[in-house]
Amino acid sequence: MIKTTPKQARRAGFTLVEVLIVVVILGILAATVLPQFTSTNDDARESVLVQDLQTLRSQIQLYKFQHQGKFPANGSTDPDDFRDALLLSSDKNGTTGAVGTKPLGPYLIGSLPPNPYTGGRGVMIVADVPGTTPDETAKDGTEIVGWIYNPATGEIKGNNSGNAANGSKLEAL
Template sequence: MRRPSLNYTARKGFTLVEVLIVVVILGILAATVLPQFTSATEDAKESALKQNLQQIRSQIDLYRFQHNGLVPAKGSVVSEVFLKAMLCTTDAAGTSTGVLNPYDPGNGDFGPYLLGQFPPNPFNGKSSVSVTAGGSNPKSMTIGWWYDSTTGQIRPSLPDTMLARDGVTPLNMF
């Protein structure tokens, strides 16, 4: 009588069940890890927003101090006037020289208050500023910031539905 051979041929590849088990395990891992990355991204954006606002507001306060209580672009509704006041040098009356480099001869006495460009809103990537004289925040994703040229108040231009980490405070109220 002949004995069965113990020679097994090596398998090449995985069975369907093995592949499905691996896919299910990867799906479970992804479902638990991805929300943590999303949360970290939103936290980083909120922190960057607060940091940008702190920088902009402190420079508006410095402008106000150096210009005898006047805020940048006082009473204007033209964005370029505000941006020039913040990004270019100015004289004591607040008139912008249009010069970006504070080390050029013949510049104004003060500024620039922000170097290079206006900081972007981290939630929409926009650096543009909507300037109003006593108006309200447009709360639009197409504009980076809202500035009131009568009070010197600046806020992010974001819809009311975008909330901070606390889940209650709209980001446009920072």
């Protein structure tokens, strides 16, 4: 057995001051690192929004090309007509039917993508997309509005307020 003197026994642990110094250092590191993770999360949501808008816009243009220059839900103010035009099959006149029963479409599978900021898949039909102020509490039936769409021009944007990483408005993406 090894004998220890009282002086040696006292030096075996950490002092309260040493522990507090370590806690303060860890707190400083956490305060420095955590905002970077928050920024990364915002960047990811913005990236998903840009990707979803590109997908929606390209499918709207494909629909227009295949339907004699008409955009989905052309002449309609019903969000269901927009969803049906993109999610169901249709003929060149825009008449929709179950998937596989018409020669064209579907342009999206399953449902519209959720807006990464609001989680909403709903659509607000408007006459002026750039002039429409986002309302993140708006509903399309029971669904939160994720997208703002003009069937006369084919313009679509996210139903988002706030700024993107580059300082531009999210609604302008």
